[in-house]
Amino acid sequence: MRTLKYAILGLLNKESMTGYDIGKEFSKDLGEFWNAKHSQIYPELKKLLDEGLIVYEIQISGEVLEKKLYSITEKGKQDFLQWLKKEEPIEPTPKDVFRLRMYFSNNLDVATRLQLLGHQLLQHQDRLKHLRKNKERYNSIPPLDSDNFGDYLVLDGAILRETVTIQWLENYIDYCKKQ
Amino acid sequence: MRTLKYAILGLLNKESMTGYDIGKEFSKDLGEFWNAKHSQIYPELKKLLDEGLIVYEIQISGEVLEKKLYSITEKGKQDFLQWLKKEEPIEPTPKDVFRLRMYFSNNLDVATRLQLLGHQLLQHQDRLKHLRKNKERYNSIPPLDSDNFGDYLVLDGAILRETVTIQWLENYIDYCKKQ
DNA sequence: CGCGACATGTAAGCAGTTACATGATTAT
DNA sequence: ATAATCATGTAACTGCTTACATGTCGCG
Secondary structure: OOHHHHHHHHHHHHOOEOHHHHHHHOOOHHHHOOOOOHHHHHHHHHHHHHOOOEEEEEEEEOOOEEEEEEEEOHHHHHHHHHHHOOOOOOOOOOOOHHHHHHHOHHHOOHHHHHHHHHHHHHHHHHHHHHHHHHHOOOOOOOOOOOOOHHHHHHHHHHHHHHHHHHHHHHHHHHHHHHO | OOHHHHHHHHHHHHOOEOHHHHHHHOOOHHHHOOOOOHHHHHHHHHHHHHOOOEEEEEEEEOOOEEEEEEEEOHHHHHHHHHHHOOOOOOOOOOOOHHHHHHHOHHHOOHHHHHHHHHHHHHHHHHHHHHHHHHHOOOOOOOOOOOOOHHHHHHHHHHHHHHHHHHHHHHHHHHHHHHO
16 A cells, blocks of 8 residues: 555655654654654655655765755655545554453453553553643644644544553453452 | 464464364454454464464365364463463554544645545444444453453454544544634 | 355565664764 | 764565465355
């Protein structure tokens, strides 16, 4: 489906940046729903260059360090917008190793389950706390056409997802404790 | 991480079955959190056989059709239980193409967004309806050690996840309509 | 007799991770 | 100086999907 292609085009459509910068974007809030390592980004940039969807210019940083500042082309913009507005069927639900393990958890004694669940709960509470802190940047919802509206959206989605994961864990913990 | 390995061992730990049966399990409720196609299952079974974690006996179905009924070995059970009780860090949040697209949705006019969101909403409502129907099988929570407790757990998790996805979509739709 | 489900495999290719590899810049 | 970060790339491998390939069974 070439999703990474469109993730990169989308970022370059916002503003020109280097491959390294793209990697950093994926470690911010966007990374809650899409990401890639530099080892995947650089080859993809080369491919997009070959396809004429992006171009770059060399920038000198310091004395000699050459970095490639990539920009989206008109052709790239067309391709990106085409992808963005296409209606697609929903994807199969994503894989989740912990829930797979809990599917088989009747093989564990209750004390072990409580330990695993507690460990999981703590980590999700941490992630939620971190997301809520990021959301503090916004004291109101950004306008629909602003650059950081997307950022607000994914933050909100991630917070809802963590909240309900925690609820599921707590339900299971309560049920274990009642036995 | 060899997760498929443990998904298969877990199923065979419940009861002996063929590769085909394993594929069918992945299309039931467990498939909400883990699945694999037959093209991945058969090679993995061969590998588990080589590792001595499972064995099979030939069963004749009808006149001539030979099918392989796989069972878990003692060694396989040990390996599986080891995996099951291990404490693991939570995984990075799963990728989601639609949310990636919505991250960039400030590039779309509001009418197009509402169409995409509505389309997505309908499909998630369908999935939720289907999940709720499956849950009707249970008029109460199965006991913690019963065979179908895991099934109930993943169903419950999937329902919560769909519910909150729908809530997120509806929030966005409302915000669009207010403009 | 024909169709859908049952049953088992392999091959090619795409997506993604980990590791290998190198070097410059900036802040302490 | 030295460590953290900036910056760019390749190689090997794992996981997963799509397509290729074959044949049987049970039902109507």
